Amino acid sequence: PLPSGRDAYRTLADYNADMAALESDRPDLVKRFALPHRSLDGREIFGVEIGKDVHGPDRGLPVFVMLGVHHAREWPSGENAMEFAVDLVRNYGTDRRITDLVDRSRVVVVPVVNVDGFELSRTDGELVDIREVDGGGTATILGNPGNAYKRKNCRLVDGQDTPDGTCRAGSLTSPGGFGTGTDLNRNYGGYWGGPGASDLFADPTYRGAAPFSEPETQNIRELVSGRHVTTLITNHTFSNLVLRPNGAAPDLVPPSEGIPLGDPFDEAALKALGDEMAAQNGYTSQHAWELYDTTGSTEDWSYNATGGFGYTFEIGPDEFHPPFPEVIDEYLGAGEFAGKGNREAYLVALENAVDPTTHSVLSG
Numbered sequence: 502p503l504p505s506g507r508d509a510y511r512t513l514a515d516y517n518a519d520m521a522a523l524e525s526d527r528p529d530l531v532k533r534f535a536l537p538h539r540s541l542d543g544r545e546i547f548g549v550e551i552g553k554d555v556h557g558p559d560r561g562l563p564v565f566v567m568l569g570v571h572h573a574r575e576w577p578s579g580e581n582a583m584e585f586a587v588d589l590v591r592n593y594g595t596d597r598r599i600t601d602l603v604d605r606s607r608v609v610v611v612p613v614v615n616v617d618g619f620e621l622s623r624t625d626g627e628l629v630d631i632r633e634v635d636g637g638g639t640a641t642i643l644g645n646p647g648n649a650y651k652r653k654n655c656r657l658v659d660g661q662d663t664p665d666g667t668c669r670a671g672s673l674t675s676p677g678g679f680g681t682g683t684d685l686n687r688n689y690g691g692y693w694g695g696p697g698a699s700d701l702f703a704d705p706t707y708r709g710a711a712p713f714s715e716p717e718t719q720n721i722r723e724l725v726s727g728r729h730v731t732t733l734i735t736n737h738t739f740s741n742l743v744l745r746p747n748g749a750a751p752d753l754v755p756p757s758e759g760i761p762l763g764d765p766f767d768e769a770a771l772k773a774l775g776d777e778m779a780a781q782n783g784y785t786s787q788h789a790w791e792l793y794d795t796t797g798s799t800e801d802w803s804y805n806a807t808g809g810f811g812y813t814f815e816i817g818p819d820e821f822h823p824p825f826p827e828v829i830d831e832y833l834g835a836g837e838f839a840g841k842g843n844r845e846a847y848l849v850a851l852e853n854a855v856d857p858t859t860h861s862v863l864s865g
């Protein structure tokens with residue numbers, strides 16, 4: 502079972518209750534906090550910080566940041582992040598490896614960055630997708646009668662809103678995220694406005710009016726800039742990928758001596774940790790741009806602005822929010838990866854944050 506024992510997707514209220522419960526169970530280890538900015542619809546956005554004597558100063562310990570649900574419909578991305586938080590707290594004191602990692606770091610988990618979009622997707626969508634199954638048995642999701650496939654946040658733009666001025670996912674015929682909102686994973690300041698991001702409000706990859714125009718990305722900017730974040734993992738669904746910077750290449754990354762076109766300065770170390778994580782969950786480790794070009798994504802900013810390593814996990818083979826048993830398998834690992842999965846991939850990343858000689862090019 503998952504560390505929490507859950508067998509169904511959390512609602513936003515469940516996430517908030519679970520973060521509060523984690524803190525009241527272990528106030529020495531868990532500090533719940535509100536991010537500095539409320540969402541566009543006025544919701545508070547919470548995270549938890551985990552560490553020994555967490556209410557005191559961090560003593561320069563490496564900060565490990567884990568994020569979920571930039572994209573509203575990608576429900577497993579929040580579940581994996583939240584389960585990791587529960588895992589660390591529940592196993593502290595009994596599991597030597599976890600105790601040691603928590604003693605030597607601060608882990609900050611924000612499971613739901615896009616609270617407005619998630620609330621809409623999670624509660625105002627039919628849980629049953631409309632599917633078309635072809636002769637070979639392959640199912641294509643045609644759409645959903647509600648907002649379950651919303652992607653972006655709840656930004657509205659004058660004159661371009663839905664007729665009733667409400668936050669929507671889009672229509673049944675364009676379930677891919679058309680409709681209101683800014684794509685939070687195109688709104689960060691790294692290469693903002695470049696390839697793979699749209700300036701059209703109705704597009705699924707709308708970049709926003711300016712870099713960090715949205716309170717939800719401002720929150721992550723302030724969180725990451727204000728702390729000593731050495732490693733960040735931002736979770737998404739789907740495609741079974743571990744993606745490392747950069748998001749667009751080679752157009753945006755000038756070649757420099759000894760560094761192949763498109764590779765960031767830390768390519769060797771970024772690749773070593775990415776490959777090591779992928780060996781745990783069975784995903785493919787690659788540059789983000791090998792999937793497609795993006796600009797303004799979370800780690801396009803965090804890596805290039807701070808030098809802290811950043812990765813996107815694209816969790817699961819083929820669905821934005823599959824039936825829940827698949828979430829359990831992705832977190833704990835299944836088949837060849839049983840007992841590993843994202844849990845072990847995250848632990849490897851945390852080990853590397855605590856001691857970079859363990860899982861990187863430095864280990865050779």
Ligand code: 0X9
Pocket residue numbers: 572575686737738739744747748749789790792795796798799800801813815
């Ligand atoms: O397009 C995205 O934002 C991500 N895919 S998703 O289906 N979850 O929307 C991929 C982003 C990959 N690129 C970078 N992380 N730079």
Ligand code: ZN
Pocket residue numbers: 571572575686736737738
């Ligand atoms: Zn996503």
